[in-house]
Amino acid sequence: MKKKCALFLVILGMCANNILAQSDNRIKNKKLIFNADMASGSLYTMAASSVLTGLVNYYVLHDAFFENSFMYGLYSTNDDNLSVMTMNPMGLTARELFNNLQVGLKLGYQSYTPNFVNAGIYASAHYKLEQFMVGYSDDNMQKHRAQRALFGVTGLLSLGSMQQASRVIVEAGLRYSMAVAYTSPNGDDREQLNDGLVSHYAIKLASRGMLQNIGVFADVNHFNLWKNLNPGRRLDGYTLGITWTITPQQVGDRKL
Amino acid sequence: MMSTKTMLVIATFVIVAPTTILADISERQILNKARNKVEDIYKELKVISDRNADPVKVSRIVSEFEDNFAANEVHCPNEFKSIWRENAGVAGYKDIRPDRYAFWFRDMFRSVDYLNCSFEYQTMLEHIVSDPRFDKKEAPAKYATVVMRKSYCRKNIPFAAFNDTLLVNVEKMQVIKWANSTSTHPIGYLGGEVLDLEQQMANAALAYSRKRYDEAYRIYRGIVDRQPKEGDPYYRMAVMLYKREYGRNMTKRDRNRLVLEYLDKAMQYGSYAVRGYANNMKYWLTC
Numbered sequence: 001m002k003k004k005c006a007l008f009l010v011i012l013g014m015c016a017n018n019i020l021a022q023s024d025n026r027i028k029n030k031k032l033i034f035n036a037d038m039a040s041g042s043l044y045t046m047a048a049s050s051v052l053t054g055l056v057n058y059y060v061l062h063d064a065f066f067e068n069s070f071m072y073g074l075y076s077t078n079d080d081n082l083s084v085m086t087m088n089p090m091g092l093t094a095r096e097l098f099n100n101l102q103v104g105l106k107l108g109y110q111s112y113t114p115n116f117v118n119a120g121i122y123a124s125a126h127y128k129l130e131q132f133m134v135g136y137s138d139d140n141m142q143k144h145r146a147q148r149a150l151f152g153v154t155g156l157l158s159l160g161s162m163q164q165a166s167r168v169i170v171e172a173g174l175r176y177s178m179a180v181a182y183t184s185p186n187g188d189d190r191e192q193l194n195d196g197l198v199s200h201y202a203i204k205l206a207s208r209g210m211l212q213n214i215g216v217f218a219d220v221n222h223f224n225l226w227k228n229l230n231p232g233r234r235l236d237g238y239t240l241g242i243t244w245t246i247t248p249q250q251v252g253d254r255k256l
Numbered sequence: 257m258m259s260t261k262t263m264l265v266i267a268t269f270v271i272v273a274p275t276t277i278l279a280d281i282s283e284r285q286i287l288n289k290a291r292n293k294v295e296d297i298y299k300e301l302k303v304i305s306d307r308n309a310d311p312v313k314v315s316r317i318v319s320e321f322e323d324n325f326a327a328n329e330v331h332c333p334n335e336f337k338s339i340w341r342e343n344a345g346v347a348g349y350k351d352i353r354p355d356r357y358a359f360w361f362r363d364m365f366r367s368v369d370y371l372n373c374s375f376e377y378q379t380m381l382e383h384i385v386s387d388p389r390f391d392k393k394e395a396p397a398k399y400a401t402v403v404m405r406k407s408y409c410r411k412n413i414p415f416a417a418f419n420d421t422l423l424v425n426v427e428k429m430q431v432i433k434w435a436n437s438t439s440t441h442p443i444g445y446l447g448g449e450v451l452d453l454e455q456q457m458a459n460a461a462l463a464y465s466r467k468r469y470d471e472a473y474r475i476y477r478g479i480v481d482r483q484p485k486e487g488d489p490y491y492r493m494a495v496m497l498y499k500r501e502y503g504r505n506m507t508k509r510d511r512n513r514l515v516l517e518y519l520d521k522a523m524q525y526g527s528y529a530v531r532g533y534a535n536n537m538k539y540w541l542t543c
Contacts, residue, residue, distance in 0.1 A: 165536050
């Protein structure tokens with residue numbers, strides 16, 4: 001039942017974005033990259049934010065300002081007895097609804113010519129909240145909550161001419177992840193966390209139609225998330241996700 | 257000892273020079289093939305015009321004449337309506353199919369009043385034409401235009417002469433357009449020649465591929481001034497304006513307004529492909 005409900009909300013969110021969105025008839029400055037992106041580890045939160053941001057894009061901003069993503073954190077340790085679990089993306093408790101949350105801004109420049117290849121670069125700043133369970137047995141899992149700030153630079157390549165209905169966007173970037181706060185059974189000291197580099201990769205298909213600018217991304221941490229409180233113990237993590245950009249489209253002009 | 261800089265320059269030259277030379281050779285080969293193709297057609301016409309030629313050979317050439325042309329949309333100029341006086345039947349036709357051209361050409365030189373007539377031709381010029389697209393890689397040399405000067409002579413004195421322009425598809429080596437001053441859809445004059453739409457488009461494309469953007473834009477503008485329901489030039493002009501290849505002194509507001517106006521017209525009047533291109537471009541610019 002929960003799955004059906006989640007699926008319904010996801011589809012509703014995507015439909016609302018695409019059906020309601022329309023463009024005003026003027027050339028926009030696409031060379032400036034200025035977007036907010038919102039990612040969540042909960043399907044419900046993601047669906048709700050899709051609907052909300054779609055409406056804001058259409059009615060308030062008249063542009064595709066907000067991007068949405070669903071992300072899923074994966075963790076591994078070098079301690080075979082220790083298990084780390086990601087929160088349930090279908091859960092309905094407050095902790096599960098906000099189990100992973102990332103909001104941020106992107107600012108940059110891209111070429112936007114009719115040529116087949118266009119390139120761009122943007123700087124990004126994100127706040128990330130991630131929660132996970134750590135324990136030696138399934139009955140004894142303890143909650144951990146980390147808050148981080150990420151700053152970085154990402155380059156993108158857009159492949160596809162303007163005369164085509166679709167284009168492929170490839171992104172690769174590097175972000176510096178700084179610990180802001182950490183809550184764990186060991187205390188609330190943020191010094192439990194390491195800072196380090198995170199590489200970001202994404203590939204998106206931007207096209208006209210219902211599923212526009214949809215893609216996948218991966219953020220890979222290149223450092224031990226835990227500082228050396230327990231000597232030799234490592235917590236490695238990476239994040240996988242799907243992302244889509246809410247792009248108002250010209251419903252009236254779609255047919256040829 | 258050579259410095260690193262010198263070695264780099266030499267290496268660059270070694271890599272770039274052959275590429276450039278090969279590109280030129282390739283273009284020259286394409287032109288030669290197109291010119292040879294057109295000259296072969298005129299050689300066949302010369303054979304047909306010869307009353308002493310083998311009748312079997314002439315019949316074969318006439319029956320196979322249409323093979324030199326693309327299957328669709330080929331219209332040959334009906335110059336016979338102005339030179340073949342005694343046959344009133346030809347005057348009722350506008351442009352004609354290649355098989356009819358060869359048939360009438362043979363019959364004219366075998367009619368009584370033309371027994372002392374001959375056919376002469378001369379290659380005037382040829383050039384490669386690329387469609388103006390966005391990227392060099394997207395604009396392969398698709399067409400070559402060959403201009404031929406042909407004369408109908410009586411006792412070696414020309415009594416009628418025409419400048420034929422033939423557009424050759426260099427991939428298939430077939431003529432896709434053949435026009436002269438007697439063609440039925442001339443829309444303007446350029447360099448003293450009566451040109452039809454395809455020839456103007458070809459000239460604009462040639463100017464574009466040689467980066468003579470002002471000239472290309474002027475030709476496209478001239479086409480739509482005469483043929484307001486011709487969609488393709490609107491699309492080309494929209495692209496040139498957006499890429500700032502034309503109208504660099506325009507304000508951004510005026511240029512953007514024109515780009516959208518032309519894209520709308522291209523979507524309204526363009527061919528199926530151009531309607532799609534314009535529609536997509538408008539989407540990406542305004543979404």
